[in-house]
Amino acid sequence: MTPVFLVAAALAVAGALGVILSRQPVHSVLALVLNFLGLAALYISMDAEFLGVVQLIIYAGAIMVLFLFVIGLLTARKDPVEREAGEPLPLQRPLSIAAAGTLALLLGGSLLVARFGGRPGVPTGFGTVKEFGRHLLVTHVLPFELTAFVLMVAVVGVIVLVGRKQA
Amino acid sequence: MVENGYLALAAVLFALGGVGVLLRRSPLISLMCVELMWNAANLAFVTFARMHGNMDGQVFAFLTITVAAAEAAIGLALIVLLFRRREHVDVDDVHSLRG
Numbered sequence: 001m002t003p004v005f006l007v008a009a010a011l012a013v014a015g016a017l018g019v020i021l022s023r024q025p026v027h028s029v030l031a032l033v034l035n036f037l038g039l040a041a042l043y044i045s046m047d048a049e050f051l052g053v054v055q056l057i058i059y060a061g062a063i064m065v066l067f068l069f070v071i072g073l074l075t076a077r078k079d080p081v082e083r084e085a086g087e088p089l090p091l092q093r094p095l096s097i098a099a100a101g102t103l104a105l106l107l108g109g110s111l112l113v114a115r116f117g118g119r120p121g122v123p124t125g126f127g128t129v130k131e132f133g134r135h136l137l138v139t140h141v142l143p144f145e146l147t148a149f150v151l152m153v154a155v156v157g158v159i160v161l162v163g164r165k166q167a
Numbered sequence: 168m169v170e171n172g173y174l175a176l177a178a179v180l181f182a183l184g185g186v187g188v189l190l191r192r193s194p195l196i197s198l199m200c201v202e203l204m205w206n207a208a209n210l211a212f213v214t215f216a217r218m219h220g221n222m223d224g225q226v227f228a229f230l231t232i233t234v235a236a237a238e239a240a241i242g243l244a245l246i247v248l249l250f251r252r253r254e255h256v257d258v259d260d261v262h263s264l265r266g
Binding site: 001005009013019020036039042047048051054055063070071073092097101103104108121123126139140143144153154161 | 171172173174175178179181182184187189190191193196198199203206214215216217218220222223225228229230233237239241244246248
C-alpha cells in the first residue's frame with residue numbers, strides 16, 4: 001500500500017459516495033469528477049500513463065461537460081430538477097443496500113480467495129503512448145475500427161431521438 | 168500482493184455504483200452511477216494489465232471508455248426526451264417514451 005494508492009483510493013471512494021448521496025445533480029457531477037481524478041492517479045501509478053491522461057481529458061473533460069450541459073438545459077426552468085421524483089418503492093433502500101453489500105462481499109471474497117499469478121516486473125515501454133498505439137493500431141485494429149462504427153451509431157441515434165421536431 | 172488492493176477498490180467502486188443505480192430514482196444520477204461501474208471495471212482491466220505486464224488490458228479499457236462515451240450520449244438524449252414530457256422525472260416514467 002503506497003501513499004499514492006491510499007490517497008487516490010480515498011478520493012475515488014469519496015467521489016463515488018458523493019455521487020450517490022448528494023441532492024443536487026451538479027454536486028453529483030462534481031463528485032464524479034473527483035472520482036475520475038482519483039482513478040487517473042491510480043492509472044498513472046500503475047504505469048498506464050496514456051490511459052490516465054485519456055481518463056482526465058475524455059471522462060472528466062468531455063463526458064462530464066456533456067452532463068453539465070444537460071443539467072443546465074434541464075434546470076433552466078423554474079423548479080429544481082432534482083426534487084426526488086417519486087416516493088421510494090417499499091423496501092427499496094434496505095433491499096438495494098443489501099444487494100450491493102452482497103455484491104461487494106462476493107467480489108471482495110473472491111479476490112481474497114483467488115491467487116493471481118502475475119509476472120513480476122513490466123516490459124520496457126509498458127504503458128507509453130508508443131507501445132499503446134502499436135497495440136491499438138496493429139494488434140487490435142479490428143476492435144478499434146468497430147469502435148468508430150459504435151460512435152457513428154451513437155451520433156445517428158442521438159439525432160434520431162432528439163433531433164426531430166415534435167409537438 | 169499490492170495489486171489486490173487495487174482489485175478490492177474496483178470491487179468497492181462497482182458495488183457503490185450498483186447501490187446508486189438501485190437507490191436513486193433520478194435517471195441522471197442513475198446514469199452517473201452506471202459510469203461509476205464502467206470505471207470500476209476499467210480499473211480492474213488496468214490492474215490485470217499491470218499484473219501480467221500485458222498491454223491488452225489497457226487497450227480494452229480504452230475501448231471501454233469510447234463505448235461509455237457513446238452510452239452517455241444516448242442516455243442523455245433519452246433523459247432530455249423524458250424531461251420534455253414532464254417536470255420531474257422518475258426512472259419509472261421511461262415507459263412513457265414508448266412510441
